[in-house]
Amino acid sequence: MEVSDTLVQELAPDQPSINAAKKLLKPAKWPVLGQAQDVNTIWGECQGSGSTPYYTMADVSDHGYKCTCPSRKFPCKHVLALFWQFSDLPDNFAKTAPPQWVNDWLGRRRRSTSTTDEASAQDNAAKISKSAAPLSLHKTNVEKVLTDEELAKREEDKAKRAAQNRAKTLDSVAQGLTELQQWINDQLSSGIVQFLKDSRDKCRQIAARLVDAKAANLAARIDELPAKILAHPVQHQPRAALQELAKLALLSEAWLSNPQDIDAYRGVVSSENREQVLSPNTDENSTQPLTINGTWQVIGEKSQMRRNGLLASMRWLKLLSPSDEQTSTPATAIAMLLDFIPVKSGSSKTQSALGKTLKGKVTFYASRMPYRAILGEHEYIPQSPTNQQMSHIQEPLQDWRLHFFQHHAQLPWLEKMPFITPAGRISQDKSGQYWWQNNTKTVHLPLINEVLDPLILGSQLDTAFVLLDGQFAELISVETASWGVILCQ
Numbered sequence: 001m002e003v004s005d006t007l008v009q010e011l012a013p014d015q016p017s018i019n020a021a022k023k024l025l026k027p028a029k030w031p032v033l034g035q036a037q038d039v040n041t042i043w044g045e046c047q048g049s050g051s052t053p054y055y056t057m058a059d060v061s062d063h064g065y066k067c068t069c070p071s072r073k074f075p076c077k078h079v080l081a082l083f084w085q086f087s088d089l090p091d092n093f094a095k096t097a098p099p100q101w102v103n104d105w106l107g108r109r110r111r112s113t114s115t116t117d118e119a120s121a122q123d124n125a126a127k128i129s130k131s132a133a134p135l136s137l138h139k140t141n142v143e144k145v146l147t148d149e150e151l152a153k154r155e156e157d158k159a160k161r162a163a164q165n166r167a168k169t170l171d172s173v174a175q176g177l178t179e180l181q182q183w184i185n186d187q188l189s190s191g192i193v194q195f196l197k198d199s200r201d202k203c204r205q206i207a208a209r210l211v212d213a214k215a216a217n218l219a220a221r222i223d224e225l226p227a228k229i230l231a232h233p234v235q236h237q238p239r240a241a242l243q244e245l246a247k248l249a250l251l252s253e254a255w256l257s258n259p260q261d262i263d264a265y266r267g268v269v270s271s272e273n274r275e276q277v278l279s280p281n282t283d284e285n286s287t288q289p290l291t292i293n294g295t296w297q298v299i300g301e302k303s304q305m306r307r308n309g310l311l312a313s314m315r316w317l318k319l320l321s322p323s324d325e326q327t328s329t330p331a332t333a334i335a336m337l338l339d340f341i342p343v344k345s346g347s348s349k350t351q352s353a354l355g356k357t358l359k360g361k362v363t364f365y366a367s368r369m370p371y372r373a374i375l376g377e378h379e380y381i382p383q384s385p386t387n388q389q390m391s392h393i394q395e396p397l398q399d400w401r402l403h404f405f406q407h408h409a410q411l412p413w414l415e416k417m418p419f420i421t422p423a424g425r426i427s428q429d430k431s432g433q434y435w436w437q438n439n440t441k442t443v444h445l446p447l448i449n450e451v452l453d454p455l456i457l458g459s460q461l462d463t464a465f466v467l468l469d470g471q472f473a474e475l476i477s478v479e480t481a482s483w484g485v486i487l488c489q
Contacts, residue, residue: 176213251413
Protein backbone atom coordinates (compact mmCIF):
# COMPACT_ATOMS: atom_id res chain seq x y z
CA MET A 1 0.00 0.00 0.00
CA GLU A 2 1.75 3.14 -1.23
CA VAL A 3 1.06 6.58 -2.70
CA SER A 4 3.06 8.26 -5.47
CA ASP A 5 4.78 11.55 -4.72
CA THR A 6 2.85 13.26 -7.55
CA LEU A 7 -0.59 12.40 -6.17
CA VAL A 8 -0.91 15.62 -4.21
CA GLN A 9 -0.14 17.61 -7.32
CA GLU A 10 -2.74 15.68 -9.30
CA LEU A 11 -5.48 15.98 -6.68
CA ALA A 12 -4.92 19.60 -5.57
CA PRO A 13 -7.61 21.99 -6.83
CA ASP A 14 -5.10 24.86 -7.01
CA GLN A 15 -1.62 25.96 -5.98
CA PRO A 16 -2.76 27.75 -2.77
CA SER A 17 -4.19 24.42 -1.54
CA ILE A 18 -0.76 22.82 -1.92
CA ASN A 19 0.87 25.71 -0.08
CA ALA A 20 -1.68 25.39 2.74
CA ALA A 21 -1.18 21.61 2.95
CA LYS A 22 2.58 22.08 3.21
CA LYS A 23 2.11 24.11 6.40
CA LEU A 24 0.35 21.13 7.98
CA LEU A 25 3.32 18.76 7.56
CA LYS A 26 4.22 18.93 11.23
CA PRO A 27 4.01 15.94 13.63
CA ALA A 28 2.45 18.16 16.31
CA LYS A 29 -0.46 18.86 13.98
CA TRP A 30 -1.28 15.14 13.67
CA PRO A 31 -1.42 13.41 17.07
CA VAL A 32 -3.14 10.41 15.46
CA LEU A 33 -2.09 8.75 12.17
CA GLY A 34 -3.16 5.25 11.17
CA GLN A 35 -3.46 2.82 8.30
CA ALA A 36 -5.28 -0.43 7.55
CA GLN A 37 -3.85 -2.36 4.62
CA ASP A 38 -6.79 -4.77 4.36
CA VAL A 39 -9.09 -1.88 3.37
CA ASN A 40 -6.42 0.34 1.70
CA THR A 41 -7.28 3.19 4.04
CA ILE A 42 -5.30 5.82 5.91
CA TRP A 43 -6.60 8.35 8.44
CA GLY A 44 -5.51 11.05 10.83
CA GLU A 45 -6.69 13.62 13.34
CA CYS A 46 -5.49 17.12 12.47
CA GLN A 47 -5.49 19.65 15.30
CA GLY A 48 -6.96 22.95 14.10
CA SER A 49 -7.72 26.20 15.94
CA GLY A 50 -10.65 24.68 17.84
CA SER A 51 -10.72 22.16 20.65
CA THR A 52 -12.01 19.34 18.40
CA PRO A 53 -9.62 18.00 15.74
CA TYR A 54 -10.59 17.50 12.12
CA TYR A 55 -11.08 13.82 11.23
CA THR A 56 -9.46 13.09 7.86
CA MET A 57 -9.53 9.77 6.01
CA ALA A 58 -8.65 8.53 2.50
CA ASP A 59 -8.49 5.46 0.31
CA VAL A 60 -5.02 4.97 -1.17
CA SER A 61 -6.30 2.80 -4.01
CA ASP A 62 -9.07 4.89 -5.58
CA HIS A 63 -8.08 8.13 -3.78
CA GLY A 64 -11.48 8.70 -2.24
CA TYR A 65 -11.44 10.93 0.82
CA LYS A 66 -13.44 12.56 3.60
CA CYS A 67 -12.71 15.38 6.08
CA THR A 68 -14.86 16.98 8.76
CA CYS A 69 -13.49 20.50 8.15
CA PRO A 70 -15.85 23.14 6.64
CA SER A 71 -13.62 23.86 3.61
CA ARG A 72 -15.34 24.26 0.26
CA LYS A 73 -12.31 23.04 -1.65
CA PHE A 74 -12.22 19.39 -2.67
CA PRO A 75 -9.98 17.91 -1.60
CA CYS A 76 -9.18 20.20 1.30
CA LYS A 77 -5.71 20.95 2.62
CA HIS A 78 -6.07 18.30 5.35
CA VAL A 79 -6.64 15.52 2.81
CA LEU A 80 -3.71 16.72 0.73
CA ALA A 81 -1.48 16.82 3.83
CA LEU A 82 -2.59 13.29 4.79
CA PHE A 83 -1.65 11.89 1.37
CA TRP A 84 1.58 13.90 1.37
CA GLN A 85 2.71 12.50 4.72
CA PHE A 86 1.86 8.93 3.73
CA SER A 87 3.87 9.38 0.52
CA ASP A 88 6.95 10.69 2.36
CA LEU A 89 6.82 8.86 5.72
CA PRO A 90 4.43 5.88 5.64
CA ASP A 91 6.06 4.41 8.75
CA ASN A 92 4.56 7.24 10.80
CA PHE A 93 1.12 5.70 10.20
CA ALA A 94 0.40 3.09 12.85
CA LYS A 95 -0.93 -0.22 11.49
CA THR A 96 -4.12 -0.81 13.42
CA ALA A 97 -7.82 -1.44 13.04
CA PRO A 98 -9.77 1.57 11.74
CA PRO A 99 -11.57 3.59 14.41
CA GLN A 100 -15.35 3.77 14.35
CA TRP A 101 -15.52 7.08 12.48
CA VAL A 102 -13.42 5.57 9.67
CA ASN A 103 -15.59 2.43 9.58
CA ASP A 104 -18.68 4.59 9.32
CA TRP A 105 -17.22 6.34 6.29
CA LEU A 106 -16.16 3.07 4.68
CA GLY A 107 -19.65 1.71 5.14
CA ARG A 108 -21.30 4.71 3.47
CA ARG A 109 -19.03 5.39 0.52
CA ARG A 110 -19.39 3.76 -2.82
CA ARG A 111 -16.14 2.50 -4.23
CA SER A 112 -15.40 3.49 -7.78
CA THR A 113 -15.15 0.83 -10.43
CA SER A 114 -11.94 0.23 -12.32
CA THR A 115 -13.50 1.90 -15.36
CA THR A 116 -14.28 5.00 -13.36
CA ASP A 117 -10.79 5.01 -11.88
CA GLU A 118 -9.25 4.88 -15.31
CA ALA A 119 -11.50 7.65 -16.62
CA SER A 120 -10.71 9.81 -13.60
CA ALA A 121 -7.00 9.26 -14.06
CA GLN A 122 -7.27 10.25 -17.70
CA ASP A 123 -9.23 13.37 -16.78
CA ASN A 124 -6.62 14.37 -14.20
CA ALA A 125 -3.84 13.78 -16.69
CA ALA A 126 -5.65 15.89 -19.28
CA LYS A 127 -6.14 18.72 -16.81
CA ILE A 128 -2.47 18.71 -15.86
CA SER A 129 -1.31 18.61 -19.47
CA LYS A 130 -3.56 21.55 -20.40
CA SER A 131 -2.42 23.67 -17.47
CA ALA A 132 -0.19 26.54 -18.53
CA ALA A 133 1.28 26.77 -15.01
CA PRO A 134 1.52 23.26 -13.45
CA LEU A 135 1.19 22.97 -9.70
CA SER A 136 4.35 22.56 -7.71
CA LEU A 137 4.97 20.90 -4.39
CA HIS A 138 8.07 22.94 -3.75
CA LYS A 139 7.32 26.52 -4.67
CA THR A 140 4.47 28.88 -5.21
CA ASN A 141 3.85 29.75 -8.85
CA VAL A 142 3.11 33.27 -9.98
CA GLU A 143 -0.61 33.75 -10.44
CA LYS A 144 -1.95 34.05 -13.95
CA VAL A 145 -2.09 37.64 -15.19
CA LEU A 146 -5.73 38.48 -15.89
CA THR A 147 -6.86 40.57 -18.82
CA ASP A 148 -8.84 43.77 -18.35
CA GLU A 149 -12.02 41.92 -19.32
CA GLU A 150 -11.34 39.17 -16.78
CA LEU A 151 -10.61 41.71 -14.05
CA ALA A 152 -13.81 43.58 -14.87
CA LYS A 153 -15.78 40.33 -14.77
CA ARG A 154 -14.26 39.42 -11.41
CA GLU A 155 -15.18 42.81 -9.94
CA GLU A 156 -18.67 42.53 -11.40
CA ASP A 157 -19.17 39.11 -9.83
CA LYS A 158 -17.81 40.39 -6.52
CA ALA A 159 -20.21 43.36 -6.55
CA LYS A 160 -23.08 41.05 -7.47
CA ARG A 161 -22.37 38.72 -4.55
CA ALA A 162 -22.07 41.69 -2.19
CA ALA A 163 -25.42 43.03 -3.38
CA GLN A 164 -27.05 39.64 -2.90
CA ASN A 165 -25.64 39.30 0.62
CA ARG A 166 -26.78 42.81 1.51
CA ALA A 167 -30.27 42.10 0.18
CA LYS A 168 -30.47 38.97 2.33
CA THR A 169 -29.32 40.95 5.37
CA LEU A 170 -31.86 43.70 4.81
CA ASP A 171 -34.66 41.17 4.39
CA SER A 172 -33.63 39.36 7.57
CA VAL A 173 -33.45 42.62 9.55
CA ALA A 174 -36.86 43.70 8.23
CA GLN A 175 -38.42 40.47 9.46
CA GLY A 176 -36.78 40.92 12.85
CA LEU A 177 -38.03 44.51 13.18
CA THR A 178 -41.55 43.45 12.25
CA GLU A 179 -41.42 40.92 15.09
CA LEU A 180 -40.06 43.63 17.40
CA GLN A 181 -42.99 45.92 16.65
CA GLN A 182 -45.42 43.11 17.41
CA TRP A 183 -43.48 42.41 20.62
CA ILE A 184 -43.82 46.07 21.65
CA ASN A 185 -47.57 45.92 21.00
CA ASP A 186 -47.79 42.80 23.16
CA GLN A 187 -46.02 44.54 26.06
CA LEU A 188 -48.37 47.50 25.83
CA SER A 189 -51.40 45.21 25.66
CA SER A 190 -50.39 43.25 28.75
CA GLY A 191 -49.49 46.44 30.63
CA ILE A 192 -46.27 48.20 31.59
CA VAL A 193 -46.47 46.98 35.19
CA GLN A 194 -46.51 43.39 33.98
CA PHE A 195 -43.62 44.14 31.63
CA LEU A 196 -41.54 45.54 34.49
CA LYS A 197 -42.06 42.38 36.54
CA ASP A 198 -40.43 40.16 33.93
CA SER A 199 -38.51 42.63 31.78
CA ARG A 200 -35.18 40.76 31.84
CA ASP A 201 -36.46 37.51 30.35
CA LYS A 202 -38.73 39.27 27.86
CA CYS A 203 -35.99 41.57 26.61
CA ARG A 204 -33.50 38.72 26.43
CA GLN A 205 -35.84 36.67 24.23
CA ILE A 206 -36.51 39.40 21.69
CA ALA A 207 -32.83 40.41 21.76
CA ALA A 208 -31.84 36.83 20.83
CA ARG A 209 -34.29 36.92 17.93
CA LEU A 210 -32.80 40.20 16.70
CA VAL A 211 -29.31 38.72 16.84
CA ASP A 212 -30.52 35.93 14.56
CA ALA A 213 -32.04 38.60 12.30
CA LYS A 214 -28.63 40.33 12.09
CA ALA A 215 -29.80 43.45 13.97
CA ALA A 216 -26.85 43.30 16.39
CA ASN A 217 -26.78 46.88 17.68
CA LEU A 218 -30.50 46.97 18.38
CA ALA A 219 -30.31 43.59 20.10
CA ALA A 220 -27.57 44.85 22.44
CA ARG A 221 -29.64 47.94 23.25
CA ILE A 222 -32.71 45.87 24.16
CA ASP A 223 -30.64 43.42 26.19
CA GLU A 224 -29.48 46.30 28.41
CA LEU A 225 -32.92 47.96 28.57
CA PRO A 226 -34.00 46.49 31.97
CA ALA A 227 -30.91 47.82 33.74
CA LYS A 228 -31.48 51.24 32.22
CA ILE A 229 -35.10 51.33 33.43
CA LEU A 230 -34.22 50.11 36.93
CA ALA A 231 -31.72 52.95 37.29
CA HIS A 232 -34.66 55.36 37.58
CA PRO A 233 -36.52 55.89 40.85
CA VAL A 234 -39.28 53.33 41.31
CA GLN A 235 -42.10 55.82 40.81
CA HIS A 236 -40.63 56.89 37.46
CA GLN A 237 -39.86 53.42 36.05
CA PRO A 238 -43.22 52.93 34.22
CA ARG A 239 -42.74 56.22 32.40
CA ALA A 240 -39.14 55.35 31.60
CA ALA A 241 -40.25 51.98 30.19
CA LEU A 242 -42.87 53.65 27.99
CA GLN A 243 -40.31 56.16 26.77
CA GLU A 244 -37.76 53.48 25.88
CA LEU A 245 -40.33 51.31 24.09
CA ALA A 246 -41.43 54.36 22.12
CA LYS A 247 -37.83 55.02 21.05
CA LEU A 248 -37.49 51.41 19.91
CA ALA A 249 -40.68 51.72 17.88
CA LEU A 250 -39.50 54.96 16.26
CA LEU A 251 -36.10 53.46 15.42
CA SER A 252 -37.60 50.34 13.87
CA GLU A 253 -40.08 52.39 11.85
CA ALA A 254 -37.32 54.70 10.63
CA TRP A 255 -35.26 51.73 9.44
CA LEU A 256 -38.22 50.05 7.73
CA SER A 257 -39.04 53.32 5.97
CA ASN A 258 -35.48 53.87 4.76
CA PRO A 259 -32.87 51.14 5.42
CA GLN A 260 -30.27 53.34 3.68
CA ASP A 261 -30.50 56.03 6.36
CA ILE A 262 -27.08 55.98 8.02
CA ASP A 263 -28.36 56.93 11.48
CA ALA A 264 -31.08 54.26 11.47
CA TYR A 265 -28.72 51.62 10.05
CA ARG A 266 -26.14 52.41 12.73
CA GLY A 267 -28.75 52.08 15.46
CA VAL A 268 -30.10 48.76 14.18
CA VAL A 269 -27.39 46.76 12.42
CA SER A 270 -23.83 47.93 13.02
CA SER A 271 -21.55 50.94 13.26
CA GLU A 272 -18.73 51.75 10.89
CA ASN A 273 -15.20 50.85 11.88
CA ARG A 274 -12.38 53.38 12.04
CA GLU A 275 -11.22 52.70 8.48
CA GLN A 276 -14.72 53.17 7.07
CA VAL A 277 -15.21 56.48 8.87
CA LEU A 278 -11.88 57.88 7.75
CA SER A 279 -11.99 56.57 4.17
CA PRO A 280 -13.08 59.04 1.45
CA ASN A 281 -16.79 58.87 0.62
CA THR A 282 -17.48 59.33 -3.10
CA ASP A 283 -21.27 59.25 -2.80
CA GLU A 284 -22.45 62.85 -3.14
CA ASN A 285 -25.95 61.99 -1.86
CA SER A 286 -24.79 60.48 1.43
CA THR A 287 -24.03 62.31 4.66
CA GLN A 288 -20.31 63.04 4.81
CA PRO A 289 -18.14 62.75 7.94
CA LEU A 290 -16.97 66.04 9.40
CA THR A 291 -13.47 66.72 10.70
CA ILE A 292 -12.88 69.57 13.17
CA ASN A 293 -9.32 70.65 13.88
CA GLY A 294 -8.97 72.68 17.04
CA THR A 295 -8.38 72.77 20.78
CA TRP A 296 -10.43 70.36 22.91
CA GLN A 297 -10.85 69.64 26.60
CA VAL A 298 -11.69 66.25 28.11
CA ILE A 299 -14.83 67.01 30.12
CA GLY A 300 -16.09 63.53 30.98
CA GLU A 301 -15.20 59.84 31.20
CA LYS A 302 -17.20 56.71 31.89
CA SER A 303 -16.61 52.96 31.67
CA GLN A 304 -19.47 50.48 31.52
CA MET A 305 -19.43 46.68 31.36
CA ARG A 306 -21.61 45.33 28.55
CA ARG A 307 -23.44 42.03 28.62
CA ASN A 308 -21.29 40.75 25.76
CA GLY A 309 -18.21 40.85 28.00
CA LEU A 310 -16.73 44.03 26.51
CA LEU A 311 -15.89 47.14 28.46
CA ALA A 312 -17.36 50.27 26.84
CA SER A 313 -14.97 53.16 27.47
CA MET A 314 -16.51 56.57 26.78
CA ARG A 315 -14.71 59.90 26.75
CA TRP A 316 -16.25 63.28 25.95
CA LEU A 317 -14.42 66.24 24.42
CA LYS A 318 -15.59 69.84 24.39
CA LEU A 319 -14.40 72.11 21.60
CA LEU A 320 -12.72 75.14 23.14
CA SER A 321 -11.72 76.82 19.89
CA PRO A 322 -11.57 75.65 16.26
CA SER A 323 -8.56 76.29 14.08
CA ASP A 324 -8.36 79.57 12.20
CA GLU A 325 -9.67 78.12 8.95
CA GLN A 326 -12.71 76.41 10.50
CA THR A 327 -15.89 77.50 12.20
CA SER A 328 -17.74 75.48 14.78
CA THR A 329 -21.45 74.91 15.28
CA PRO A 330 -23.31 73.92 18.45
CA ALA A 331 -23.81 70.47 16.88
CA THR A 332 -20.07 69.80 16.91
CA ALA A 333 -19.28 71.40 20.26
CA ILE A 334 -19.14 68.00 22.02
CA ALA A 335 -17.61 64.78 20.70
CA MET A 336 -17.92 61.33 22.26
CA LEU A 337 -15.07 58.86 21.80
CA LEU A 338 -16.25 55.27 22.26
CA ASP A 339 -13.98 52.22 22.44
CA PHE A 340 -14.78 48.60 23.28
CA ILE A 341 -12.10 46.78 25.26
CA PRO A 342 -12.02 43.00 25.84
CA VAL A 343 -11.82 42.38 29.58
CA LYS A 344 -9.01 39.96 30.43
CA SER A 345 -7.02 39.22 33.54
CA GLY A 346 -5.71 42.25 35.33
CA SER A 347 -6.96 45.80 35.45
CA SER A 348 -9.55 46.89 32.88
CA LYS A 349 -9.32 50.59 33.62
CA THR A 350 -7.97 53.05 31.09
CA GLN A 351 -5.68 55.94 31.98
CA SER A 352 -7.69 59.03 32.83
CA ALA A 353 -7.28 62.26 30.88
CA LEU A 354 -10.10 64.15 32.61
CA GLY A 355 -9.63 67.92 32.50
CA LYS A 356 -6.68 67.78 30.11
CA THR A 357 -6.51 69.94 27.00
CA LEU A 358 -5.42 68.67 23.62
CA LYS A 359 -4.96 70.06 20.17
CA GLY A 360 -5.80 67.93 17.16
CA LYS A 361 -8.32 66.56 14.69
CA VAL A 362 -11.65 65.01 15.60
CA THR A 363 -13.64 63.24 12.88
CA PHE A 364 -17.36 62.78 13.53
CA TYR A 365 -19.33 59.81 12.28
CA ALA A 366 -21.60 60.89 9.42
CA SER A 367 -24.94 61.84 10.99
CA ARG A 368 -27.69 64.42 11.04
CA MET A 369 -26.59 65.15 14.62
CA PRO A 370 -22.80 64.59 14.78
CA TYR A 371 -21.82 63.20 18.17
CA ARG A 372 -19.74 60.01 18.15
CA ALA A 373 -16.26 60.70 16.81
CA ILE A 374 -12.72 59.42 16.30
CA LEU A 375 -9.67 61.25 17.62
CA GLY A 376 -6.99 61.67 14.97
CA GLU A 377 -3.54 63.22 15.22
CA HIS A 378 -3.32 65.20 18.45
CA GLU A 379 -1.08 66.33 21.26
CA TYR A 380 -1.82 67.27 24.85
CA ILE A 381 -0.95 70.84 25.74
CA PRO A 382 -0.30 72.43 29.15
CA GLN A 383 -3.35 73.94 30.80
CA SER A 384 -3.04 77.72 30.78
CA PRO A 385 -5.18 80.40 32.39
CA THR A 386 -6.42 81.27 28.91
CA ASN A 387 -7.53 77.71 28.33
CA GLN A 388 -9.27 77.58 31.68
CA GLN A 389 -11.21 80.74 30.91
CA MET A 390 -12.17 79.42 27.50
CA SER A 391 -13.51 76.21 29.03
CA HIS A 392 -15.91 78.27 31.17
CA ILE A 393 -17.31 80.27 28.26
CA GLN A 394 -20.95 79.35 27.76
CA GLU A 395 -23.30 79.55 24.83
CA PRO A 396 -26.48 81.61 25.40
CA LEU A 397 -28.49 80.14 28.25
CA GLN A 398 -30.77 77.39 27.00
CA ASP A 399 -33.32 75.38 28.94
CA TRP A 400 -32.39 71.70 29.02
CA ARG A 401 -35.85 70.72 27.80
CA LEU A 402 -35.50 72.88 24.70
CA HIS A 403 -32.06 71.37 24.07
CA PHE A 404 -33.45 67.85 24.39
CA PHE A 405 -36.39 68.44 22.05
CA GLN A 406 -34.18 70.04 19.41
CA HIS A 407 -32.04 66.89 19.31
CA HIS A 408 -35.08 64.64 19.67
CA ALA A 409 -36.64 66.15 16.55
CA GLN A 410 -33.62 65.04 14.51
CA LEU A 411 -33.04 61.58 16.03
CA PRO A 412 -35.99 60.62 18.27
CA TRP A 413 -34.48 57.22 19.14
CA LEU A 414 -31.30 58.58 20.75
CA GLU A 415 -30.80 57.12 24.21
CA LYS A 416 -29.06 60.11 25.81
CA MET A 417 -27.99 63.55 24.68
CA PRO A 418 -25.05 65.62 25.98
CA PHE A 419 -25.66 68.98 27.63
CA ILE A 420 -23.41 71.48 29.40
CA THR A 421 -25.20 73.58 31.98
CA PRO A 422 -24.34 77.15 32.91
CA ALA A 423 -23.18 78.06 36.41
CA GLY A 424 -25.26 76.62 39.21
CA ARG A 425 -25.37 74.31 42.20
CA ILE A 426 -26.39 70.75 43.10
CA SER A 427 -28.59 70.00 46.08
CA GLN A 428 -30.49 67.06 47.55
CA ASP A 429 -34.11 67.01 48.68
CA LYS A 430 -35.62 65.13 51.64
CA SER A 431 -36.30 62.02 49.56
CA GLY A 432 -32.63 61.76 48.59
CA GLN A 433 -33.20 63.00 45.03
CA TYR A 434 -30.35 65.10 43.58
CA TRP A 435 -31.13 68.27 41.61
CA TRP A 436 -29.12 70.74 39.56
CA GLN A 437 -30.36 74.34 39.51
CA ASN A 438 -29.03 77.54 38.03
CA ASN A 439 -27.90 80.42 40.21
CA THR A 440 -31.23 82.24 39.93
CA LYS A 441 -33.13 79.03 40.80
CA THR A 442 -35.34 79.39 37.75
CA VAL A 443 -34.19 76.20 35.97
CA HIS A 444 -34.12 72.79 37.68
CA LEU A 445 -32.89 69.44 36.43
CA PRO A 446 -33.45 66.11 38.27
CA LEU A 447 -30.39 63.83 38.37
CA ILE A 448 -30.42 60.05 38.12
CA ASN A 449 -27.16 59.55 40.04
CA GLU A 450 -27.53 57.46 43.19
CA VAL A 451 -24.48 58.80 45.04
CA LEU A 452 -22.54 62.04 44.56
CA ASP A 453 -19.38 63.30 46.21
CA PRO A 454 -20.32 65.55 49.16
CA LEU A 455 -17.63 67.94 47.92
CA ILE A 456 -19.83 69.18 45.09
CA LEU A 457 -23.08 69.43 47.03
CA GLY A 458 -23.82 73.10 47.56
CA SER A 459 -20.58 74.19 45.91
CA GLN A 460 -20.60 76.85 43.23
CA LEU A 461 -20.18 75.10 39.87
CA ASP A 462 -18.88 76.81 36.76
CA THR A 463 -20.38 74.09 34.57
CA ALA A 464 -21.94 70.65 34.84
CA PHE A 465 -21.76 68.06 32.07
CA VAL A 466 -24.81 65.78 31.92
CA LEU A 467 -26.50 63.25 29.65
CA LEU A 468 -30.23 63.87 29.14
CA ASP A 469 -32.76 61.09 28.59
CA GLY A 470 -35.90 63.23 28.49
CA GLN A 471 -36.85 62.82 32.16
CA PHE A 472 -33.61 62.85 34.09
CA ALA A 473 -29.98 63.70 33.59
CA GLU A 474 -26.95 61.61 34.45
CA LEU A 475 -24.29 63.84 35.95
CA ILE A 476 -20.91 62.95 34.42
CA SER A 477 -18.65 65.73 35.70
CA VAL A 478 -18.60 69.24 37.12
CA GLU A 479 -16.07 72.02 36.83
CA THR A 480 -15.25 74.41 39.64
CA ALA A 481 -12.92 77.35 39.93
CA SER A 482 -11.26 75.88 43.03
CA TRP A 483 -10.86 72.18 42.20
CA GLY A 484 -11.06 72.01 38.41
CA VAL A 485 -12.96 69.16 36.75
CA ILE A 486 -14.42 66.53 39.12
CA LEU A 487 -15.69 63.19 37.86
CA CYS A 488 -19.10 62.22 39.27
CA GLN A 489 -19.09 58.49 38.49
